[in-house]
Amino acid sequence: MTLGEIIGGWEAKPHSRPYMAYLDIRDGKNKSFCGGFLVSENFVLTAAHCNGSKITVYLGAHNIRLREWSQQKISVHRPIPHQQYDNKTLNNDIMLLQLAKKAKLNGDVGTIALPRANEIVKPGNWCSVAGWGRTSTESESTPARLREVNVMVMPDAKCPKDPYGPYNNYNSSTMMCVGDPNQCKDSSQGDSGGPLVCGETAQGIVSWGPCRGPGVYTRVSTFIPWIRATMRRLQP
Structure with a gap:
């Protein structure tokens, strides 16, 4: 993970x-x-x-x-x-x-501003995430300088609760499914805790996810x- x-x-x-x-x-x-x-x-x-x-x-x-x-x-x-x-x-x-x-x-x-309570970011919206975490799944080294990437909010169904799949613990009321699995763009080790910024607002917190997206973010509005x-x- x-x-x-x-x-x-x-x-x-x-x-x-x-x-x-x-x-x-x-x-x-x-x-x-x-x-x-x-x-x-x-x-x-x-x-x-x-x-x-x-x-x-x-x-x-x-x-x-x-x-x-x-x-x-x-x-x-x-x-x-x-x-x-x-x-x-x-x-x-x-x-x-x-x-x-x-x-x-x-x-x-x-x-940074926080969202309104229970505000929902619609799937298809582009947001951004930044951090000092690793820049590839192969490399253990971390960059010295802050890096960022744009990611798309996905429907909850893209993080399916399959008992044998990586998203078995996905909870749509407290989590967000973010990042297109067809594009290798996401957050990973070391970026945990950073904000998912949509517009001017911190809508998510980098939490967990499998090696190839989507990633799972804590839903701040909850x-x-x-x-x-x-x-x-x-x-x-």
Whole structure:
């Protein structure tokens, strides 16, 4: 199961996605990374499977291997995975990260809008996804610079719940089916937690999927009440 890499994409224009976050995740001796996106000065939204014992967020990054002057490095004060997240089916794969301090919003660091509760993106719409994940299914190496690709929202039937197929755990109320299987363009390892951007809105979160698309994204609009309530409860 791949979890987030930009395949068939291109390098993003530097800082054209000021909401993008790079998550450096430590869990004991294990190191991993994910994407995420800034939804308010002190909250980043990502996938629940991107949790760890210590998470550091980098905002304003383009080349993640350089100490760019635009970068803001902020530790996570508290990760809040959805209480019904299931790590076997990856249902409810969504997590808020409360930052230890507020991000400084500027031309390189900004928030992205969230959809209205239960808003539906119709199949056939083009959206985009970005991340620092692998650029091919063959290669283990990851790019230093942010990459992006355009993907099409597919009907739920393209992620069929066949008990022997890769989409057996697909849940249309909490997930979106995205990316044409005939085109090798998708997100994969390392892009997990990044946003699916439709228009100016973060409609999905990179979650899971088989090697050849479509990919499965968390449907953000389903979780708007949870996001709003959680952020309200924790606002200082």
